Amino acid sequence: MFAREQKGTPWNKGRLVGAKLALKPKHVWALRFYLEQQKQHRELAMLDVAIDSKLRGCDLVKLRIEDLVADGQPRRRATVVQQKTGKPVTFELTEQTRESLTGWLHLRDGCLEDYLWPSRSKSDSHITTRQYARIVHKWVEAIGLNPSLYGTHSLRRTKVALIYKNTGNLRAIQILLGHSKLESTVRYLGVDIDDALTMSEAADL
Template sequence: MGYSNYDSAGLGRAAWNAGKTVGTKRPLTQKQIWAIRFFLDREGRLRDRTLFDLAIDSKLRGCDLVKIKIGDVVAGADIRNRATVVQQKTNRPVQFELTSDVRATLISWLERRGGSHADFLFPSRIDRNHHMSTRQYARLVDEWVTAIGLRKAEYGTHSLRRTKAAMIYRATGNIRAIQILLGHTKIENTVRYLGVDVEDALLLAEQTEI
């Protein structure tokens, strides 16, 4: 709901986005990824390290990441190589890979966390039967990026979602593959999400010899 120019209660009220960077958040670089991992390992924050690594690998939105259950990433006594979740936004399944480093981190976290396949992987601090909130996840991301000297206004939960996708795009130029990995219904959304522009297209064309 907005405020009328004639409403005295709205006079002098700062805009909701005053002082904030609105728009696409930056993806992390490889150097920044390792800096955050080093910080979390040094502080002994195993849960946060697991959450960070899974966010990068899964490329999920925050609302889907925090709802992952143990059974989504565990098959029997082993960590899955691939996992599938149904996205809240599209109500469609999306599959993602679990690399060896992430599987190792998950094993360490699950040994400490315990629980059954039906439990949330990252429980709430308030109610262990519920999952971590997206607000808490966002606060953690702000803390991580600030710890390595980045401006939190320029980074957020979507930075983690975009990071691996952006790296794959730069390496391959394959928009369709990125669309599948991000679970976008339209390729136009993927183009917008990655910030692909004319310069990107021309660079790809220049690198392709016929």
């Protein structure tokens, strides 16, 4: 008998893997309250921009002030070219986000060409996606959520999950997320036969 080959420890041993959960409205408000109480102006703006923009972490950390600001005021709508697809995606900035962004920019200062979330160790760079992930981990832990179930993608999913729940409009969500294929949106939201049947049952003729 040949001895069984010794395998290394799986990278995901002891971890929960799979799509991260979207935050619920009550979680978002709890996070905002926590960050306001802690006077974390940068992180409050980061939370609000992440939810409104629905950007991937790699795109969020590279935002520059000029991407979200025009004529000295936060834009109502902004357009960013996605790193993954090379295609532009447009998103809204709600009043809540414009207010928190204004508060951060008063402290941030800087030029329009500067990164919105600058690195604290490199003056000419931005925070890394790993740093962003650690920040989100700290947030969810602070309000009593299981950090293994939530991550940076939770913020990307939060608003579209609510829109899908309220409207069932996959095409609108595809546009908001910047997906090139509707199938990607279906997989991203985890739409299954139960969702389809629930919407069908609600359509009473």
